Amino acid sequence: MAKRAGVQHRQTEESRRRILEATLELAAERGYEGTTIALVSKRSGLPSGSVYHHFENKDNLFAELIEQSFEDWMRRAGLHESSPRRRAALADFMHDRLAADDFHHGFWRLGLLLSLERRMVDSAARQRFLAIRTRMLDTLTTCWEDALPGDVLAHDDGLARRLAQFTMATSDGAFIAVAAGDEWDFRELSCMLADALHQHVARVTQTVRQGPEPA
Amino acid sequence: MAKRAGVQHRQTEESRRRILEATLELAAERGYEGTTIALVSKRSGLPSGSVYHHFENKDNLFAELIEQSFEDWMRRAGLHESSPRRRAALADFMHDRLAADDFHHGFWRLGLLLSLERRMVDSAARQRFLAIRTRMLDTLTTCWEDALPGDVLAHDDGLARRLAQFTMATSDGAFIAVAAGDEWDFRELSCMLADALHQHVARVTQTVRQGPEPA
DNA sequence: GTCTATAAATCGATAGAC
């Protein structure tokens, strides 16, 4: 609360940072349940009492971790939600999203774990992650809306969202494949996704403009 | 071991079944860590001592659960790995896989959880699931090999496997989307995947037969 | 095979000296 002394304030920030860092490492390795306060205390070098001084409880610790990690990731990836019309090629988007180490080792794995566990429905950490996920889906939808021809959009206003859902699903699925130990050629598969969706959009566009093909 | 008495044998089978059933329900709700022996005991109606009589330990209980659930699911879905050339339309495959309730509530959620948690790498349950997953990937690859024209296969012998990886990734991603609470129109999205991959294959086929298009 | 009782370890969280 009181930030009279700059030194104390800096120490607080540093302690918080160390705790969050330790929690992120452990959570990526062991999930929510597997990350105990005792382990966080051990890895961060601070006693468990300090953890509860900086964070209300375990759930709150994870919620703040997800928020912080997301902002860090956005910053490091050079992404800003307000950045105008960032429309990288889809293959590049997928490749970046899948191949980046700091993404793999970061909070997304934890988020997927929280998403899958029904018992966590009331958890603040899970809700925080789902909110972030929704924002990313909206951003992806906007990307697709920019990419689609106007007449196609007008003909089927749900298409952009479905393409966005599809892109995210494939990305999440690829993440799981890596976690499961499958061997993936990211570049090859990113290109395949990009081409498949491109061809699909081309066919839909053709259908809209020429009317349905004669069966 | 001894199966002298049919009654005792039947009682053993029944107890095992009840324990596995209770574990599956709990695991789908609460994941691996969240499913405690005490809860299994409570829901199955048998004391915890019985659980340890029928199963060596918690990990072993989960490993047998995954094996059993997979066989049940295969049976109920009418699938047999030996069934000759089962080549349903891809859209149907995706739709069946995604929309079936007994699949959602079954062991796949647990398997994905086990896949994502690195701490479980040495777990027998996780390894059992990954083995099943590999078999499904092989089956999917065979499906694609049957579906692809011979000359395309000869030109790129990795294509069928990549298409299989892609199909499974999208399926897993869709599973996560449902778990995350996204609203999905399965029929719509299954058709989109089917068409996108169909168009992709068509383009690859054309390229193989005509040589690369003039840039 | 079923069930009670409990061991041994660990969990999240708190109190209070410093």
Place this chain on the structure above:
DNA sequence: GTCTATCGATTTATAGAC
């Protein structure tokens, strides 16, 4: 803010009566 010590609940797993 840091840290020790610990509470009460819960965990996996076992011992042994029935």
